[in-house]
Amino acid sequence: MSNFHERSNIADVIAQADAREVIRGIAPEVLDSSLADGSTSFPLARILGVILDDADPRIAQILAALGNIEDHTPRPVVGERITPQPDYEGDDVERGSAPVTVPAGVEVNRMAEIVISGPSHGNPFTDVDVTAVFTLGERELRVGGFYDGGDRYVIRFLPPVPGSWRFQTSSTARSLDAITGILDVSGGEERGAVHADGMHFAYADGTPFVPMGTTSYAWTHQEQERQEQTLAALSKTSFNKLRMGLFPKHFIYNENEPDDFVFPRAGEEFDTTRFDVEFFRRFERRLEQLDELGIQADLILFHPYDRWGFAHLGRAVDDRYVSYVVRRLAAFPNVWWSLANEYDLLLTKDVGDWDRIGALVRENDPFGHPLSIHNWVDIWDYSSPWATHASIQHGEMLGAKVREWRRTWNKPVVVDECGYEGDIDQGWGFLSAQDEMHRFWSVAMGGGYATHGETYWAEGDVIFWAKGGQLRGGSPDRIAFLQSVIAESPTGRLEPLPSDFDAVHAGVAGEYVLIYFGGGQPAFRSISIPSGVRAHVDVIDAWSMTIDRLPGLHEGDIRVDLPARPYTAIRITAASTATD
Template identity: 35%
Template sequence: MRGFKGIFLLSVGLFLNINSVFAQLKIEQWNRFELKLPNNSDKNSFSDNLLSATFTHKDTSITVSGFYDGNNQYIVRFMPDKTGIWKYSTKSAFTPLNNKKGEFECIKASANNHGIVRVSQTYHFKYADSTAYFPLGTTAYAWTHMADDVQEQTLKSLQNSGFNKIRMCVFPKNYELVKEEPTIYPYAVKEIKKDAKGNEVKIWDFSQFNPAFFQHLEKRIDDLQALGIEADLIVFHPYDKGRWGFDEMPMEANLNYIKYLVARLASFRNIWWSLANEYDFVKSKTDKDWETLIKAVVKADPYHHLCSIHGSTAKYFNYQMPEITHTSIQDGAPVLNWGGAAIVRSIYPKPIIFDEVGYEGNLKSRWGRYSGEEMNHMVWMGLLGGTYVTHGESYMFKDHRDTIFWAKGGQFKGNSWKRAALARQILSETGPLEMADVSRDFKTATNGKGTYLIYFGKEMLEEWIFDLPHKNASSERPKPGTKYKVDIIDTWDMSITKVNTTFEASEANDYRIADKSNRKIRLPLKPYIALRITQTNPD
């Protein structure tokens, strides 16, 4: 595997002939413990999930499913979340796999290991170690199905960006602009037939997985983890149209696939589950089917990774469903109109991610021809409303064989990707945001702790007279005499300029606060300017 920068991935590849493993191993918190066990069987080792293991730590007990990895080898993986001694015992109908026991020591996580991402403060996220996480992600649906050199270039591009999440598919993609045939497939071939035109058509055995396919996917997910990037993994999608048939598998095969996928990947700390991309375009599944599949993923995952589902334009799933941890919405309207993102946020008491609002690019389709400035503007409009927006890029200079990043990864060709690092920096310094006066002031957000963010969007202003809403969301309102400093943030040119003026709040007047001396500052007469107003004196 590629360099892991301190990731401690330990496999216990022991061919056991006894029932206990006495060697004590050290596994870093939130990393993977892996137990490999050999067994010969004439059963369908993929469909008959005949191995599990129970891990215990003091008063904690977690049971995880094992899986068959081919070549007469079974694997159990476990992600410990508590330091100290963990003991385990296997259970299987196969005698050689049953009642294998051992233990390992879980040691404290290293500096770059923050653990799994969880929901925090209803609308936001944090890692398991309580470090705040702000999703500034991008999209490359089929990057793991491209040629090896393109995959390596994708990782290099991501390493040089500020992104910390990527939306990506498990299955390959067949689309107007994505026609590459993958070199490996998720299932074994049952037979090959000829269609009416004489082309070969593969008939899959949906009961027989191809371990090499999933091993490759795991390698790439670990590569992303080494870069500090979450893999927002799309389990199903409609971009098949009969080419492979992975979008029209029977429900039994879908559920078996979910069990196998989750058994393999749940121990990866940087996994998010996205049940589908544009779920409503998968005509073989109903909303009830999707609810069944969502519940199956959540039930199979002992660590309860983040889980959502994505629809087509302005198609909103039942995000109130308790198994769904956050929204994954395709809709540009909320971030193209002032206050729109905050309205969506008020509907769902969960983190709001607009995972598709359009792409910077030059395609004929309207969704793929935003300028870099417009893409960056939509990201900031989302942040202002206390929500998050996923980036995308879709430049095509020749034909569909181009490595269009939106689907294939490769090298960024636009400009908006460079701005992600600044947005993450601002969020890390201010903390989670929400609109200060949500029904009246659509341009001012607050962290509730004395810092405000004002974003002017496409307006070009020469000056700004100190003016804040008296409302501070649900937090305590500022008092007269409170002093503030101001930074001018150029979100496009990526600069932060400190203003050498201290402002002092007056008494509130009609829900607004002015400076006692009506002081103002000069602005650069450019679009995409933001102001960060920070309280300087304690309450």
């Protein structure tokens, strides 16, 4: 046991009589707040700052007094680390004797699955480790395998280039050890996995990838009919990234019980030494369907909204879970990794835990998929060597903040939670479509990328942000329009440019410039075409999704008439890069 501290769960403090009386004696109004109703899971000091005020001296008094009180909250028993067994098979078993199936017709940037038929006694999930080293000339990739139930051991490879890749296995099971083979990989048309590319993203073949995603945290934990509705809804949009979790979610508007889980379940108990392979096979089919739609699956490994115990499994089980998931899914070309949604609400993990988990993902993902972590309040320091990009929750001064974050970390910035378009009774979930669209434009003009979410309520608490289903909002079409505007840039991307005090500029210097007025509504604007450039000039209405081109080519200083309404922009395109 330990004493209460600033990161203790306020629900645990309220539930313990002596600790609750400390708060009652110093700041009784805290107990009247909905944030302290005993069902929340928030860090004590942060919530006291919200309920009272960060500058209230009583916060320090409460923390000091609670620091002398032992926290008697019952803690779940966490699993122990289990080491693969080097004597899993006896010396009488011939090394490398297990039958192996090597696929034919493999193409570059498409997952190839090598299947080995092996032993299944004991618990192969923990007793057996199998890896393979793939070599092509001087190139070498070490790929972890996984147990897939029955007699199946699988090694999945995402070939980055064509050629005859030689492989050799290593395993604690003698029959799976020292198996050799050749995987012949031909050319193909797949673009491959997405990677961070400077301040932006690109597919393996170099094609720019501009993430314009949406959110449906628990859509794969719903009934099959709703999952199909979700895919159908996504197919009608231009969204190309989806934030989603492996664990189910327990939160407002999302309290149903899933049919299956990452771990097998008997009654109320989960066996965290094994994995439910049927769950993963169904989940993988959804990943394939997203890939067919051109959608990246941004997979959230941990989150705090939990009633099953997945948020506090302990280090050994966390590591076993992460290793299995990454080994199993890393060869899907459309996968991203998010260590956590709102990491700072996972109160049993500290910075060291997240650094360990981030390194573990990197170790088990030889294909280098994007990897980040997402905050509630405390933004992560993305200088962490395992982080490929920033994944941030923030809703104010977005353009300026994105520019600042880019300078700070020199990595791509994705505002994965900027607020949701909807009508629920929560401030984060009742933005107008105009506000959601404007936030996307603000982030894009800062050189970053935003992620959409929709929280319109429907009977049965069916909200897309939580459960998927149907999209009903007005912002997705406008986000698609913004995508098309960015795609017309010579580079297919936007860079922040020197701006005016009342309008932001972005584009490609000297070739393609957007001037965005946000909520302002000027009736005209005087602009300067760069010296020596003759350009097309367009007036863009982000809400109406119209582009009106001024007649002729323009140079020098000109006046541009505008519609005197919000969300308009001027686009300047050098004639040498325009389609006349």
